[in-house]
Amino acid sequence: MVGFMKTETPPNPARNAVGDVSWRVSIEGEHQVDEEQVPKTEQTSRSIESQKADLSAAAEQFDLAAPQDILRWAVEYYPTNLSLACSFGMQSVAIIDMLASMDILKSLEVYYLDTGVLFAETHQTRLRIQERYGFRAKRVAADLSWDEQKHKYGGLLYERGIEGVNECCHIRKVEPQRRYLVGKSGWITGMRRRQSANRANLPVAQWDEVNSLAKFNPFATLDDATIWGYIKANNVPFNPLYDQGYPSVGCNTPVCTRPVADGEDPRSGRWAGLSKTECGIHLDGNTIRSLDSSQL
Numbered sequence: 560m561v562g563f564m565k566t567e568t569p570p571n572p573a574r575n576a577v578g579d580v581s582w583r584v585s586i587e588g589e590h591q592v593d594e595e596q597v598p599k600t601e602q603t604s605r606s607i608e609s610q611k612a613d614l615s616a617a618a619e620q621f622d623l624a625a626p627q628d629i630l631r632w633a634v635e636y637y638p639t640n641l642s643l644a645c646s647f648g649m650q651s652v653a654i655i656d657m658l659a660s661m662d663i664l665k666s667l668e669v670y671y672l673d674t675g676v677l678f679a680e681t682h683q684t685r686l687r688i689q690e691r692y693g694f695r696a697k698r699v700a701a702d703l704s705w706d707e708q709k710h711k712y713g714g715l716l717y718e719r720g721i722e723g724v725n726e727c728c729h730i731r732k733v734e735p736q737r738r739y740l741v742g743k744s745g746w747i748t749g750m751r752r753r754q755s756a757n758r759a760n761l762p763v764a765q766w767d768e769v770n771s772l773a774k775f776n777p778f779a780t781l782d783d784a785t786i787w788g789y790i791k792a793n794n795v796p797f798n799p800l801y802d803q804g805y806p807s808v809g810c811n812t813p814v815c816t817r818p819v820a821d822g823e824d825p826r827s828g829r830w831a832g833l834s835k836t837e838c839g840i841h842l843d844g845n846t847i848r849s850l851d852s853s854q855l
């Protein structure tokens with residue numbers, strides 16, 4: 560039996576010298592977790608029903624807790640086969656820094672979806688993050704190379720409207736990730752409630768029915784300012800495209816990611832002119848056959 564451990568603050572004195580921003584992300588209304596009410600972690604195998612019940616209880620107890628508390632609980636409850644979905648976007652790099660600062664980054668596998676058309680700046684950010692935190696992210700990719708896909712479909716799918724874009728995302732993101740998640744115990748994402756209307760009720764912990772494993776969304780309640788505050792205070796490397804008008808960074812094609820002007824909807828830079836705004840991996844896999852990895 561491994562008991563629940565509340566995050567201690569701050570474990571790394573060097574971080575306090577960065578500024579007056581607390582090591583922990585502060586959330587309006589944040590409450591202290593009642594340890595007696597939180598499901599205790601066990602190293603033994605559990606039934607799916609037992610995991611669902613524990614995740615539901617954890618979601619309730621941690622709803623207004625700091626993300627570090629959620630991350631620690633996830634790693635303790637699932638000590639093996641836990642993964643972090645990483646786009647090397649703002650959410651991902653902040654989560655990696657939190658895991659590293661609690662010395663639990665090595666407890667999980669960081670993976671990224673390489674569509675074959677990521678920005679050079681995204682790869683450079685990956686290399687900087689890997690060097691800073693001392694790990695190597697696992698590359699997850701489609702079986703088809705980009706050229707093989709072009710040959711098979713007679714051109715670029717993303718130039719064929721919403722159906723082509725959805726098919727391309729399905730081939731290059733959704734299917735590779737589904738294959739990767741087989742046998743995993745849980746995955747951590749950077750999803751947030753404010754990103755879209757259908758994420759408004761996103762729990763911080765849940766059972767992923769599509770992939771049949773646990774799913775953690777430790778940043779569900781956070782806003783941009785809080786995450787950027789954490790990144791800047793802790794000097795976390797981030798994708799330079801954020802400073803060049805890209806509030807959301809996905810694939811480097813004229814259709815899939817473009818810069819956004821001041822005052823425009825931050826999401827308008829993704830699949831501009833198409834009705835596609837939401838990733839499909841969080842739904843039932845049939846409604847929308849796509850995954851927006853920038854929101855991982």
Ligand code: SF4
Pocket residue numbers: 674676717723724725727728729731732809810811812815
């Ligand atoms: S974001 Fe664009 S290029 Fe990337 S997988 Fe989806 S359609 Fe293809």
